[in-house]
Amino acid sequence: MPTPTLFMHVHDPLLASNLLSLEGVRQFQLNVSHQQESWLDQLSYAQCDVALIEVNDSHDVALEALINSRTLHQTEFLFFSKGKPDTVLDNLMRKGAGFHYRAPFDFTLVESSLMAIFDERNQTQAPACQQTSYLDQFGLLVGSSPSMHALYRTIRKVAGTQANAFIMGESGTGKELIANTLHVFSQRAEGPFVAINCGAFSSELIDSELFGHVKGAFTGAHKDHKGVFEQAEGGTLFLDEVTEMPYEQQVKLLRVLESGEYKPVGAQSVKKANVRILAATNRIPDDVIRNGTFREDLYFRLAQFPIIAPRLRDRDGDACGLAQHFLAYQNSKDAQHKSFSEQSLKKIRDYHWPGNVRELKHAIQRAYILADTSIGPEHLIIDDLQQQKKHRATSGIPIGMRLEDIEKIAILKTLQNNHGNKTDTALQLGISIKTLYNKLDKFENARVSVA
Template sequence: MPHLLITDDESATRELIAEVAADVGYTVAQAGDVRQARIQIERQKPDVMLLDMQLPDGDGIELWKRLELTGCHVVFMTGHSSVESAIEALRCGAVDYLLKPVPLRRLRGILAELMNAAPGGADEPAAQDAFSRIVGKSPAIQLLCAHIEKVAPTQATVLLVGESGTGKELAAEAIHLASRRRDKPFMAVNCGAISPNLIESELFGHEKGAFTGADRQHKGYFERAHGGTLFLDEITEMSMELQVRLLRVLETGRFMRVGAHDEIAADVRVVAATNRNPEQAVAKGTLREDLYHRLSVFPLELPPLRAREGDILLIAEHFLQALNREYGTVKRFSEEAQQAMLAYHWPGNIRELRNYVYRSYILADDVIKGDFNAFSLDSHSAGWGSEITVPVGVPLADANRQLILATLKQCGGVKKAAAEMLGISLKTLYNRLEEYGALNEVDESSSSLR
């Protein structure tokens, strides 16, 4: 059995955590301060350590740094949260950072997830913490997670509404992982990235010979996600005819493959998402009103990054530390870079921040500095690329064409990077380039990245 050391000066907190840990399957030792922690470690090296950041006789982070416990995972706890302390915890390689009073559901998920990684851990894969990929401590993100936790155990359909790049797929996955369906498939479908001629077949499947080129039976997403969760992103991009079929599936729980005559039961929970105002989409005729009401049994709005006070630096540090771990580096943000990130509006939200961190990491030696105009679209900076000027009155399609081609050029012809920067799928980018007749006008040397 893996061994856990709880170091906290509050005995009630230690006892509560010890009870949870014992239920998960750990042996447990307790310490009330730095001195006691050292004694316990000499008796038995822990596989996991829950460590208060402020102890009566020392600093928890400094203790962790001095211990140099290879193979041990640490989770820091604190009753006095700050962005700086959270970032410092992440820099120390912490698995997580918990605010007191410790959320027991989240704690149980973390301990279960670490169980399999620890020597003597469980033979079966541990259950994932539903919120492990959602980084942030802001009130807005805590409220979102609380709502997800409420709706996840039910069978209610959920409509996620939020700007591009706010993490709608991560929220959908959290709903799945916190539900009774977590051991079944989670499948994500971008309705705007599939050709209108193919999306019906992709969703519901087809029989052999159903249409030209259908040389075998094909199971669609509804069938492959049986027992699990189906995430339908960009739902307003779906044709009205297909919206009728989707509505019928949601109401009857049954569907038919294209070219078939027998219905199939659909044991699937649907989570849909849109980056548009759904009521405006209904008014414009791009979303059926009856489908909207059927999908939004439990609507959830994802906050934009600019509304997540305190989360920008946490998320940036999370991305940076992931790169440091992957490449064995110790790069860090300078104070100037942190201030620049806080001052920026982030219209592209988390996706834009992730891309900025990635590019800055590549360009930096040891310190990511703030002495660059990273957000001005100046082609001579470490930022986004060249400016384009679009006169008022230019058709939207032409403006989109200019933006897509300029972004692709700035990315050196690497389509995957351009798609990520634009916030669209790779398939959507290919479709647009084919439409513009520009598919072969860029450097194809990076085809392995597609």
């Protein structure tokens, strides 16, 4: 396996000496630039894994050119500057270029970043047909595509801060894994990680789940109960599907975020929250704010740093790699040696995976059960999933049933199929989440068979 390569373009002799003394630099095969030539031209030709670039106060044409260069996504950059802020450099950071260190430089942090990059780049690269897990891993996340490495860089930067992060992405993209990885790399890693699905509780119960209650606070409150804010004390609280939270509870959450204080249901005294808040949604924030189901002020409080979870179809090459990863796990668990045929890998590679990583994982689990030794395309039950959904939605309706009852059946069956996820249910039914809540309230006590 070739040694990862490092390109260094540094003018200051003292900075160069300090960098060359780092163990992290010595791990790489070093390429030093010719100072009189464009560092971007040299780097484009050398195609190194990592680049250490000192940025001068004077305008650097190469920085502007880098924004639209393929090298931006092929190389991990560590920029060093001593002067005033640079707009072009800030734009590069927003595009996921890497790290920007400002003087005075903390070489311990530089060393840590270099070693992390070296570990990522030093993974074994396997051909598409290899029957083992070969993708890069970062925390609880797995993937070697440029979009995933950009996500890793973002997580490394955000994890060390106390900023609330809002993770957005389609269902099945691994938003909770992103949140958990942020926790693992944060200063709160020794504390608890507590996750709650905000769409899984009624408006009557969510106050108790969030803030806890004291004994006797309401019928059935036979003992004190700690809410998730208290359970996550000193750690991280993950609010999954936060846009599904009942509107009247959102203002209470906003108050906690603003003051840091909350009161358990039925309690007389307030408590102080010591948690970092991470939230997630599979909705488009502008849509739920515009239709009046999510507070705009709450969004801005939660989204101090927005993070986008990449869709599987945008993760070049990761689908086959993840399939190998899931298969390798099953093989190890059951002491088996099952493998993919070339035709099955092609089917995995060509499919668009609307359910993202979750759909892929379930497809591999089904194929593993069906296959004896070699998993062929016939074992991958994926192409007809959408057709099955349509069939389930239209089958089993007796002739002459009232339209009102048909509507109830459609809503309750879809909600059941989505494991209670109201966002996915509303999207599939073609109605707003607010309309769905209104309809559920309307026939909450109705006894309609959905068998």
